[in-house]
Amino acid sequence: MKTWTPIAVVVVLLAAVPVLASNVVLNFLVVALMIALAGQGWNILGGYGGQYSFGHAAFFGTGAYVTAILQARYGVNAWVAFAMGIAAGALVGAVIGGLTFRSGLRGSYFALVTLAFAEVLRILASVAPITGAGVGTLVKLDLRVGAMQFHSRAVFYWLILALVAAALIITRLIERSRFGVWLVAVRENEDAALALGVDATAVKLAAMAISGAITAAAGGFYVQYFLFIDSGLAYGTWISIDALLTPIIGGVGTVFGPLLGALVARALGEAAQWLTGDAPGLDLVAYGAVLVLVIAFMPRGLIGGLADMRRWLTRRPAVEAGHG
């Protein structure tokens, strides 16, 4: 019960939102859930596996481009293209992971390599003819369910919510599986995990493929929602930062961390934007500040912070519990 009930409750509550909410609120939530999905992908590799990627745009962009290009250039059905985009994300994850983990790159090096791959892909996408180079790729407006486009924003919302729900379930399944235990063992102490017979490279590789697939799904959804993609949107640093920011704010290595983090981060960003009019920049300043503040004062994110607070409220005089 405790395993699945929270997920069911959260998803059902969120699914009821379109009944009450205006289009503006729905639009906000669609984007927030899309970011949450990208963050859920990051969280599998970064949160559970301890491999902090600074270049998850590589997966988001690949999912987006594959979904867009297959439709626009080859007339593939949107749903099929979307599925291929997810598969491509897994493939890119496996390739980057295969190259980096085999040479034993960790920590700073891993962050750098992932960032470099995203950057290479961005530059290539900005010049390659197949991506539409500087012009980008447009997906034709075709408001049919068969084309994965919907008249009502609520349906888009339910679609992204279903994807988020699927990612929540996958995360919970991983958490409860032997694979999940190996993954956490690698995060906590890779050498010790190796000594116990865990094939660390294979575990990280699998985590990166799953992570890439989930983040690529967010990219594919982006294309269906906005019907346009270019190299800056697909492989830009904004999505790499969003993908790592959301789990870290919400609670790194927790099932609900990315979802909570995405809602809070987007709300803060919107508030900063609203306070300052249309001037660009301040929403991202708020992001950066929140990132630093959360790491400084709530290293386990909002979820960890709330847990600490509850413990503090329920048994005040108890011995100060150690962190973690």
Next chain:
Amino acid sequence: MFSPAILTAAIVNGLLTGAVYALVALGLTLVYGVLHIINFAHGALLTAAMFAAFFAYQQLGLDPYLAAFLLAPAFFALGYGLQRFVIGPASHGDDRNMLLVTLGIAVIIENALLYAFRADTRTIDLPYAFTTFNIGITFIAVPRLVGFAAVFAVALALWLLMTMTDIGRAIRAVAKEKLGAQLAGIDVAHVYAVTFGLGAACVAIAACLLIPSYYVNPSAGNAFVLVAFTIVVLGGMGSVPGALVGGLVIGVVESLSSLFLGDSLGQVGIFIIFIAVLLVRPSGLFGARA
């Protein structure tokens, strides 16, 4: 397919650009060598310094080369403060947190600049910006030659600081054996902050050398910092000679690949080297510890 004159010009230009790259990389490698983290705020600090140099000239009429003598200490103080009072305390001694905090600072600086100055690209007009002279094989613009000489002056100063002074010895001790240094009575937090400050000072000088011939906008530093990452990896993370040699190599590679592949793909050549080095020889050419 290209005449020797064009190739020579490309190589000379590459070396001149590479020197400034090397200076940016020097700051990065210094921080990595001691703190063992990549400073992801490096590019944002470079952009901030370029804005500072720009406004020093535009508002105060201060020549960028003179401004370097003001901005270097100012950025040293800024870097010192950032590490001592923000990055250090916020990251609780965890390397991954440190990476994230520097990334957060980068996001803050870059977007604060975007908010303050918009995305407009700015350049300054110096009387000597386009003065060139003939060195026999090709023409060289004065600002680039000054930059080239200044980079080696800075590297020499840094080397003297590291080998001749107490703080230099302390920095090297912490880089080698943090715990041992601590036990010997070295204030590690102070050494970390000094190192970070030196990295920021390198970036401030690089900005002053760049501004006469380059533009500034809120993301101007990023182009350099990605190149600097490559140089640091190529030369060996933490290796100062590696950064210098790596900088020159990368400058030439970029210049030649722009010549052969066109401007937009020039950077791809750099990244392919970057990824190849990381995968084949992560310790870099000069073999610092991985």
